[in-house]
Structure formats: C-alpha cells, structure tokens
Amino acid sequence: xxxxxIILNAGSSSLKxxxxxxxxxxxxxxxxxxxxxxxxxAAHFIVRHAxxxxxxxxxWASADVFGHEEALMHLVSWxxxxxxxxxxxxxxxxxxxxxxxxPGPELVDESVLRSLETLVPLAPLHQPHxxxxxxxxxxxLPELPQVACxxxxxxxxxxxIASLFALPQEIRERGVRRYGFHGLSYDYxxxxxxxxxxxxxxxxxxxxxxxxxxxxxxxxxxxxxxTTMGFSALDGLPMGTRCGAVDAGVVFYMLREMKLTPEAAExxxxxxxxxxxxxxxxxxxxxxxxxxxxxPDAKRAIDLFxxxxxxxxxxxxxxxxxxxGLIFTAGIGENxxxxxxxxxxxxxxxxxxxxxxxxxxxxxxxSSGQGPTAWVIPTNEELVIARQTRSLLGATQASLAS
Ligand code: ADP
Numbered sequence: 430x431x432x433x434x435i436i437l438n439a440g441s442s443s444l445k446x447x448x449x450x451x452x453x454x455x456x457x458x459x460x461x462x463x464x465x466x467x468x469x470x471a472a473h474f475i476v477r478h479a480x481x482x483x484x485x486x487x488x489w490a491s492a493d494v495f496g497h498e499e500a501l502m503h504l505v506s507w508x509x510x511x512x513x514x515x516x517x518x519x520x521x522x523x524x525x526x527x528x529x530x531x532p533g534p535e536l537v538d539e540s541v542l543r544s545l546e547t548l549v550p551l552a553p554l555h556q557p558h559x560x561x562x563x564x565x566x567x568x569x570l571p572e573l574p575q576v577a578c579x580x581x582x583x584x585x586x587x588x589x590i591a592s593l594f595a596l597p598q599e600i601r602e603r604g605v606r607r608y609g610f611h612g613l614s615y616d617y618x619x620x621x622x623x624x625x626x627x628x629x630x631x632x633x634x635x636x637x638x639x640x641x642x643x644x645x646x647x648x649x650x651x652x653x654x655x656t657t658m659g660f661s662a663l664d665g666l667p668m669g670t671r672c673g674a675v676d677a678g679v680v681f682y683m684l685r686e687m688k689l690t691p692e693a694a695e696x697x698x699x700x701x702x703x704x705x706x707x708x709x710x711x712x713x714x715x716x717x718x719x720x721x722x723x724x725p726d727a728k729r730a731i732d733l734f735x736x737x738x739x740x741x742x743x744x745x746x747x748x749x750x751x752x753x754g755l756i757f758t759a760g761i762g763e764n765x766x767x768x769x770x771x772x773x774x775x776x777x778x779x780x781x782x783x784x785x786x787x788x789x790x791x792x793x794x795x796s797s798g799q800g801p802t803a804w805v806i807p808t809n810e811e812l813v814i815a816r817q818t819r820s821l822l823g824a825t826q827a828s829l830a831s
Contacts, residue, residue, distance in 0.1 A: 430514060432451045434517075434818055436520075437520060439497065439523075439559055443467075444464070444465040451819055456816070459479040460515075461511075462479065476507070524563075526579065526581055527579030531581075533579075536576055539567075551660070552662060563577065576818040576822065583616045584610075584612055588654070594607065608660060610642070610644060611658070633749040634648040635754075637742075637757050640669075642662060642671070643665070643761070667707070667730075670702060670706070680698075708720075708729070708730035714760070714768070718765065752779055783797075
C-alpha cells in the first residue's frame with residue numbers, strides 16, 4: 430500500500446484539502462486537490478486531479494445540515510472509494526498559531542490540542558477553525574495520526590529584539606510579542622530559492638506574500654529575520670479586508686468615541702478594512718484593477734496597497750542591511766502584473782530594474798541589470814505541510830504505512 434496524506438486548510442465555512450502520496454524518500458506527490466465550501470449551509474464539494482482537470486463534484490441543500498464533520502467523513506469515504514493501492518496514513522493541518530510552545534510541526538495528542546486551544550485569543554478569527562477538524566478527527570478516527578503545522582513557526586528564528594514590542598513586562602509575560610505569519614509560504618519559497626539562483630539562497634531576500642492576507646518577510650540565508658505581521662494577522666500591510674498596521678490609538682477611538690464593542694471593532698478591522706474598506710467596492714484585486722480607471726476609490730485602494738508595500742520593503746532592507754532579491758508570491762504576487770511593476774519601479778533607488786516583457790509573461794525573473802533581482806515564484810504551502818507531516822512521522826514509506 431502507498432501511504433497517503435490529507436492536507437487540510439480549514440476556514441469558518443470552507444475546507445480546502447490536498448491529497449499527497451509518499452513514495453520512498455521522494456518529495457510528497459500531489460494526487461488530488463479540492464474544496465468544500467458553504468459548510469453549514471448549501472455546501473458544495475469539488476475535487477480535481479493534480480494537473481487541474483475536474484474529477485468529481487457534489488452539492489447539498491441547506492436542509493442537509495452538512496458541516497465540517499460531515500465534510501470530513503465524506504472526504505474519508507470518498508478517498509476509500511478512490512483508494513487505488515493507497516492507504517490513508519495521516520492528516521497534516523494548517524494551524525495559524527503555534528505560539529511560543531511550538532517552534533515546529535507537532536504530532537497532536539490531547540495535551541497539544543489543549544495547548545493550541547489556549548492560543549485562540551491570539552488568533553480568534555483563524556485558530557478555532559483550524560482546530561475544529563483536528564477535534565473532529567480525534568473523535569471520529571482516533572487512531573489516525575494528525576500533525577499540526579504552524580504559520581508562526583518559521584519566524585522563531587528571529588532575534589529577541591525583532592520580536593519585541595516596547596511594552597511593559599507584565600504584558601510581554603503573557604506572550605504578547607511579534608510572532609509573524611505566512612510561515613508555511615515563506616518556508617516553501619526559502620526551500621526553492623537555490624533552484625532559481627544559488628546566490629539568493631545564501632543572500633538577503635525579501636519575499637512579498639500578496640494574497641487576500643499579505644505580508645513581507647526578510648530572509649537571510651533562507652531564515653526569517655523580520656516580517657511585517659506581528660502579534661496577530663492584522664499587522665503590517667493592508668490586505669483584502671484587513672487594515673494592516675494602524676496606530677493603536679485608532680482602536681481606543683473606535684471603542685470610546687464610536688462606542689463600538691470590542692467584537693464590532695475587531696470585525697471592522699478584520700473584515701471591513703483593507704482593499705475593501707478603502708475602495709468601498711471589493712477585496713478582489715482583479716475587480717479593483719478593472720475599475721481603477723473609472724473609480725477613484727478603487728485606484729486609491731491599490732495606490733495605498735502599493736505604497737505600503739514599498740515603504741515596508743524599505744524597512745526590511747534596513748533590517749537586512751541591503752537586498753539581493755525580491756520575490757513576489759501568492760494570488761496578487763503571482764498574477765497581478767501591474768502590482769509587481771508598480772512596486773519594482775518604485776524601488777529603483779535600490780538598483781532594481783524591471784524587465785517589462787518578463788514581468789508580463791510571469792518571469793520567473795522579472796528584473797534586468799546588475800543590481801538586486803526580482804522574481805515571481807508560486808508558493809506551495811500544502812507541500813510544506815506534507816513535507817513536515819511526513820518528516821515528523823518518520824519519513825519512510827514503511828513507517829507511514831504501518
Ligand atoms: P488567500 O490569502 O485567500 O490564499 P490568494 O493567494 O488566493 O488569497 O490571493 C487572492 C488575491 O489574488 C485576490 O485579491 C485576487 O484578486 C488576486 N488574484 C488572483 N488572480 C489574479 C489575477 N489573475 N490578477 C490579479 N489578481 C489576482
């Protein structure tokens with residue numbers, strides 16, 4: 430039997446999954462990828478072959494009460510029906526917060542789960558959804574190993590100073606510090622830099638993960654030394670619906686003068702801000718680009734996004750003491766030619782020179798000249814989770830298959 434891994438990325442009403450098979454010591458091989466959406470309401474399931482061709486699809490009516498638990502059981506039984514010599518060996522989960530206790534992936538037992546639940550207040554909009562499938566699977570298939578892989582772990586290499594807030598000790602002692610997120614994405618990019626340019630793998634690199642969530646990470650020799658996200662996934666760059674860095678005084682204003690409850694203020698900063706809040710139109714960069722010529726608010730949202738990225742890159746260049754390479758990744762970074770052009774052109778002072786033609790076709794190298802280089806590298810967070818799950822469970826096919 431060939432061991433198979435399910436890799437899960439759970440949201441409040443969605444469940445993204447990928448299935449990998451493990452053959453000897455080779456890189457985990459993607460077999461299928463899919464998605465459940467509309468969970469708890471009118472749910473929909475779609476699964477595709479690794480190459481992208483549709484394989485299967487199913488829908489449920491609201492009255493079916495099809496939630497996360499039903500989706501997980503459906504996935505396990507769907508896999509059994511498509512086994513073809515494979516045996517489900519483990520599940521690897523994306524978990525946004527590992528706190529200070531988990532500097533790397535962790536096999537989940539009851540005490541690990543309890544510990545991860547204590548981190549819910551640090552990531553209230555993500556952590557509960559990430560933990561839900563772990564809780565369900567521990568109840569429904571207790572024998573199946575489950576591994577938690579964290580978005581924070583990659584940044585544990587940062588110095589004490591880089592992760593400190595200038596706050597009194599009694600707050601810092603509660604774990605209030607800069608953690609950083611998108612670590613699974615940065616881990617992937619760091620792991621493939623040598624394939625693009627060996628010089629980059631050793632050098633000073635800034636990775637721009639620009640998706641619905643967005644952050645930057647400064648890598649030196651492939652390890653994280655600074656990042657724009659901090660204590661929560663709100664900090665740093667403006668995002669699809671999140672505000673990015675705002676003066677903490679704004680939050681007091683919202684509570685005291687606008688009389689918002691903490692929950693309403695949190696909702697505003699997480700779900701009504703960013704590109705959506707500034708444009709009043711959409712959190713989707715494709716929509717904003719389409720409308721930017723006729724709608725000044727759409728243009729303003731994009732301009733602010735690009736301005737904040739270039740300013741924060743300046744800060745990370747200072748932290749690195751220079752720059753050898755700039756990498757664009759995630760939905761906007763991989764696809765939005767104009768954002769890459771605007772950011773790179775505004776960094777001419779660093780010696781970056783955009784290769785317009787290469788940028789239009791997606792690179793991978795999109796710079797010319799002798800200075801720092803710029804690149805487009807598609808991220809692959811699920812592969813990192815599969816790698817981590819496999820290596821934690823003992824690497825070999827025999828141990829996974831047992
Ligand atoms: P998530 O953080 O949800 O994983 P993604 O990495 O999928 O987000 O990025 C979503 C963003 O990528 C959206 O703003 C979307 O508009 C943008 N995007 C996706 N495809 C394109 C495209 N072809 N051109 C411009 N933007 C794109």
